[in-house]
Amino acid sequence: MEIRRFVPVEASEAEFAGFHELTLASIAVDRPDAPVPSREAVVADLLEPVTGPGPSLFWTAHRSGRLAGVADVHLPEAENGHIASVRITVDPASRRRGIGTALLREALPELRRRGRTLVVCHGVTEGGDGEKWAYALGFRQVHRRVLQRLMIADVDPGLWEVQAPSGYHLEQWLAAAPASLVDSFARARGAIHDAPVGTSSYSTPRWDAKLVREEERDWAARGFEYFVAAACDEGGQVVGLTELVRHPNQPGDGWQQYTAVLPEHRGRGLGRFAKAAMMRRLVAERPQMVWISTSTGAENTHMIEVNLRLGYTTVRTVVVVEAGLDALETRLRQDRTPR
Ligand SMILES: CC(C)(COP(=O)(O)OP(=O)(O)OC[C@H]1O[C@@H](n2cnc3c(N)ncnc32)[C@H](O)[C@@H]1OP(=O)(O)O)[C@@H](O)C(=O)NCCC(=O)NCCS
Structure with missing residues (x-):
């Protein structure tokens, strides 16, 4: 397995295709209520994520030549300048091999360099793989949110x-x-x-x-x-x-x-x-x-x-989890090679 930095504006069509595949596979398992995005929508979301101000950084994990996981980090500014908002997604076929943890471990030094002291994960499906992973790594729940969606043609x-x-x-x-x-x-x-x-x-x-x-x-x-x-x-x-x-x-x-x-x-x-x-x-x-x-x-x-x-429908409950950077560094220090 290899992890590297990913810069969306420099990505190839093949890399975008890999992202689309990974997104569809994750939606099927993690967010089955979500509308299935087109390849163009996935690319657009990589190039212009719906975040507030501040840069987004990406790391990708590759296994046998295929995209196996992504860490997508948004760095908010001003009063939230100590926070890194992290979203890690591993292909369901490659889970429980240490890839999600390895992606987070890889990102931490850069987050520290950029003055971040707190890692936050938003929109983690309650009861899903992501929530279990987060608690295993020492994150704690700070909020529960309800996700609602309005399908215009149905209303x-x-x-x-x-x-x-x-x-x-x-x-x-x-x-x-x-x-x-x-x-x-x-x-x-x-x-x-x-x-x-x-x-x-x-x-x-x-x-x-x-x-x-x-x-x-x-x-x-x-x-x-x-x-x-x-x-x-x-x-x-x-x-x-x-x-x-x-x-x-x-x-x-x-x-x-x-x-x-x-x-x-x-x-x-x-x-x-x-x-x-x-x-x-x-x-x-x-x-x-x-x-x-x-x-x-x-x-x-x-x-x-x-x-x-x-006309909105309530589709899912999600949690927000947080962990201090110090605690995560300590937790992830033991060198564990992804399997
Ligand atoms: C969260 C996610 C990235 C984890 O990726 P992963 O590569 O499968 O996770 P790891 O193999 O590094 O898991 C590390 C440890 O977390 C715990 N863990 C992970 N998934 C778990 C699950 N489904 N059930 C119970 N424990 C789990 C285990 O302790 C695991 O160690 P072990 O396999 O030796 O028991 C992946 O499940 C995912 O993409 N989920 C959907 C997106 C999401 O919710 N992300 C939330 C974080 S931003």
Whole structure:
């Protein structure tokens, strides 16, 4: 077995084909609910992963000339600059041979060089191989999340005909908030701090207009379309919002971002109102879209219920696990050759 660094922009067609095969094999075992991605979608996700700002690094493991495993590491910035978000996937046919562990071991020195002290794995299917592997290596669970998906063609669009609650109106934009709304939009985004995140170490910034503009520029620079539907009060201030990103290279896929309503405006249906408006806009303006995926804290019953009423289906429970870099280095120090 050989492990090497992988740089997506330099990859060959044969390497991309290997990634596609590995992705399909993993989906069949680890995420059987997931839509089967085309080769183009897999390539697009490698070239422009749906992450926040910060670089992504890859390591690949090869066995008998075939791609047997991948470590995909995102390095967030600013207040999360101590974190490495790691996703390791081993071909189901090559599991329990030490490959996943070897990939992590290979990545650790680079993570340390880049000042990371905490390794986090998101979206690990509860009860699956990944969760068992993580606990065996000393990771601990910090959060449970529910994954929900809306298959657009399967849903009655009547579910998205939601009137504005009395005293509120809709504002929508793509890419950048109008100057007149950016301050109240930033303030309303702060309501995301109330979303349950368990004991996860990730921090969410105190949003202000400057940070909102930075985030807008980051999505645009990476080619993402960033849609916002906002509920505004009679004074014209944003008090609730929902956001979704989409990349033209993955035209069928939509990724929900924040949905947040300021505390004093909760309980009036503004979350459902904004999300329904977003759906009406997407089906009208992006008819190529096939599905939208979102995840929310397993205890966040209000958000889960809003999504169900809009046609989402709950497809899986996932966990977030964390381990300190020091502890992982100690745990993985014993030299164990993959078999
Ligand atoms: C997680 C994953 C990468 C592990 O890859 P792997 O190469 O099979 O893991 P390893 O062989 O290095 O496993 C090391 C140890 O973890 C534990 N372990 C791994 N898989 C396990 C399972 N299914 N059940 C119980 N223990 C398991 C065992 O202690 C194992 O050592 P052993 O085989 O000597 O008993 C692989 O299962 C996978 O791709 N899962 C789907 C993606 C995912 O959930 N990743 C989560 C981490 S980001």
